[in-house]
Amino acid sequence: MKTTFRLLNYLAILMVLFASAYTKAQGTQSATLIATNYSVSDPLGDESEIIGIVTDELGPLPGANISIKGTNNGTTTDFNGNFTLTHVNAGNQTLIISYLGYETQELEVNVPKSKQVNVGKIVLSAGSEKLNEIVxxxxxxxxxxxxxxxxxxxxxxxxxxxxxxxxxxxxxxxxxxxxxxxxxxxxxxxxxxxxxxxxxxxxxxxxxxxxxxxxxxxxxxxxxxxxxxxxxxxxxxxxxxxxxxxxxxxxxxxxxxxxxxxxxxxxRTAPSKKTLSVNLGYGENFQAQKPIQNASLVYGDRVADGKIGFMVSGTYWNRSWGTDNYEVVYNDNFSLNNLQLRDYLGKRTTAGFNAGFEYVPNANNKVYFRGLYTDFQDEESAVEHTFSFTDSEMSLRVRHGITGITMYGSEIGGNHKFANGKLNLDWRASTYDAEMGNRRLPNSENTGDPAYLMATFSTPVTYNNVTSDGYKFLDIDAPAGYTGDHYDNIQPYLASPVQNSQLQLDNQLAYKSYSKETDYVGQLDLTYIPSDNFKLKMGGKYKTMKLERGAPYSYYLYLGGNYGAPIHMTDYETTGFPYNGGFLTEIDSPYDNVLLDPINKSQLPVLFDQETLENPMYYHINFNKENPASAGSFYTGNEDVAAAYVMGDLTIGDKLALIGGFRYEHTYLKYKGYGVSTSDEGEEINPIENSNDFGSFLPMLHVKYMPNDHLNLKLAYTKTFARANFSDLNPTETISLLTVPSTIVRGNIYLEPTYSNNFDFMGEYYFKDVGLLSGGVFYKSLKNLIYSARSYETIDSELFQITEPKNSEEGWLAGFEVGISKRLTFLPGFLSNFGVEANYTFADSEMNVPLYTTDENTGEIIVTTATEKIPNQSKHIFNSALFYESNGFTARVAGNYKGESLAVVQGNPENYRWYDKNFTVDFSASYKLNPKLRFYVELNNLTNAPLRYYQGNTNRPEQTEYYALRGILGINYNIF
Incomplete structure (x- = not known):
């Protein structure tokens, strides 16, 4: 892997040297892209080309259309506003520059034979005084x-x-x-x-x-x-x-x-002009009742006559968060196994740095560099009351930990033009890393490895309002003669109140997670433009990836309650509860009468210090690679992907254009894990290594028809795929001969990727005053969907139940989408400053999954096929926004709706886990005092919409969470 990337670096260095040498050879070809007056370079070939940059008063305009009057020869500007128009005949030519919402501009250019003409900066203006003011x-x-x-x-x-x-x-x-x-x-x-x-x-x-x-x-x-x-x-x-x-x-x-x-x-890479801006924000999370801070800085410039550009940006975002949550676990007969009341309080910190650099020695060559670093830390504490109806127990767990995710990487690349712009070479080499793991708690005296710490205290209790056989139900599942609880008011009904002093230490858990992915990528693209209506592009990409997964933890069971002196929760410092604005106030705080004061989270490191853990009353288990119970969660993987493609871009007249071609990707997989075998003779752990490879041929065709300048009709056929998840490829195999029947649980590296033949049609109508009306349909024909399969197989006369991921036969997903973005300029007075944005997507799907039932007479497991929705697929998605803009003031109310979706296929349909519908509303407003200074306010989750999961029926909740409102006030100052 390192050798491969070293070669890519050598390639990058050679490309830079080549670009430098080519620059020197071209001599006078040094006209800057932002020159005010156009210039002419030395001969390049039989035909000429025109280059330049399109901007407005504020900066570059990407997507501007440039064409030569009276011909079909045209192009568009890139993200930086630059354009290159090839195959230009000598003589006086008229450039037509058009941009949505701006006046179309014509520019006369005298094009010498076999020359490159740099027209410099073309500045467009808006179509009216009102629009000009807004722009x-x-x-x-x-x-x-x-x-x-x-x-x-x-x-x-x-x-x-x-x-x-x-x-x-x-x-x-x-x-x-x-x-x-x-x-x-x-x-x-x-x-x-x-x-x-x-x-x-x-x-x-x-x-x-x-x-x-x-x-x-x-x-x-x-x-x-x-x-x-x-x-x-x-x-x-x-x-x-x-x-x-x-x-x-x-x-x-x-x-x-x-x-x-x-x-x-x-x-971000490099700006078109000197830029320095500062953003500062301060606010509050109303659930946590703690602050939010945000700060960012962006600086960039172009020097050396515009040949060198750079940009650096840094951001810091520190936000408190809080969550009130209740969760329910059900038994097979839909009785309640337990009720969990969870109060979370945390702080998330994101610090990011981004740098970009580019060297543009002339119009035909550019070399660039990008680098980024972002560090995310999530400090989380939680107090969890669990009422176990089946076990006649109540417990209180306190946990505290920090999970960190760091992502960093860089890339170097270049763009080069040869043969009068007919041949373009683009190259790039990059590497990115992402790493997740637990981090040390602040002010912790614990000298061990960083870990997420948990401690559980419990006591036996007696519950009222249970059936004669000891079960508790919701009202929708209540048997005859029993009054069940409403789903938003599930009460434990303790026979007598529980005091803090009754809770005794039960167990402790120190959890450590680790995950890392490292990617090295090299890419080369070659574009050949033989005529002004055809472009041929081909290239290749190679990626090698390495991943590591593992989550060791230590479990400490305290035996003092049965064998020696118990440890009570009141032996440690406690803290008031509930804090951060009450608990589940959204449903009228129904649990205030049963909530207890927990130990302070600062006491967790005390419970885990070495002296405490040496107490002989502790029974300790390390769940790591050497433990059969946890060895299967540790694995590594290597994936190498080699890809190549060919595509053609053809323009037919001034109304029809198409892209056709194919892509081929070859994937090689090698995963290492552990096999665990459990029998009467003991447990055995053995290393396992599996490998596999497959190729994916992906044809694609896009057709675009433009009846007029405002209407696009787009039709596409594409074949795409999705590789199996890392956990599905995990080679771990766990065999148990102690169950009836014996079981095998394993990953499956031989999974085929899921393939999809995609058909899309989209119509887009662009309004003259900046806006869009669009609508389309899509259909995906799916093959090899991946699901968790359970089967039975006889091995050496022994019946085994085998659980592993497998490929299903087929499925489909289809739907339509519509959207509008429109400023209401046709309304009178101040109403004309309003605008609306709205879009709706409908999607439906089917896939075949196995359904397991048991014969009541023989006990035999019967496997049939059921048709279900694709997991995590929502039928309805809707976004809407109403905005207002006038004289530097902008306000926007935005709503986002996501319909219910199947989350987990488990057992029969009545047991399936569903993600409930969710609708959130946000608000933002800003006022621009002058061209440099802007004030803003941002509010999220105005509706305090809960996140909900339910089992089978929306009135049978599994998880309900509330987050409350959060908001921030800030300023943005563009120094220059």
């Missing part, structure tokens, strides 16, 4: 224009969001910013967005990229199993993002593992 003030409209122009010019079906739009939303991480896009929803953790979901598809089917490379994963799911390929986006500050591209139908030059969609975060 110059740098409001929401100007950034909306950038995004819509990029979307309009793209041949593919995509959504785009610009950095300044992100900055005007009440969102402080990447996931929450992206949820505003059409067809996007998110999964939250402690009220904060973490994972992106496109069109309601499972998280694992969506590819999250950073500058075109897949972002490394540290954990995969909200339960910290560390098993999926999803990257947690709450570690990624939104201030580090320049653009977000959401591709719903990918092209062959993009990574192919993206069934739902591909979200690409483009980080």
């Amino acid at each position: 110059i003030n740098g409001g929401y409209r100007s950034q909306q224009q950038k995004a819509l122009n990029i979307k309009k010019q793209s041949l593919a079906i995509m959504e785009v969001m610009a950095s300044d739009v992100i900055g005007k939303l009440p969102d402080r991480n990447a996931a929450e910013a992206v949820q505003r896009m059409q067809g996007v929803s998110i999964e939250r953790d402690q009220g904060e967005g973490r994972y992106v979901i496109v069109r309601g598809t499972p998280i694992a089917w969506n590819s999250t990229l950073i500058n075109g490379d897949r972002m490394p994963a540290t954990e995969g799911t909200s339960d910290n199993t560390g098993g999926t390929r999803a990257a947690p986006l709450d570690i990624f500050p939104s201030e580090m993002i320049e653009f977000v591209q959401l591709s719903k139908a990918i092209t062959p030059d993009m990574e192919g593992d993206a069934i739902g969609g591909s979200v690409n975060f483009i980080t």
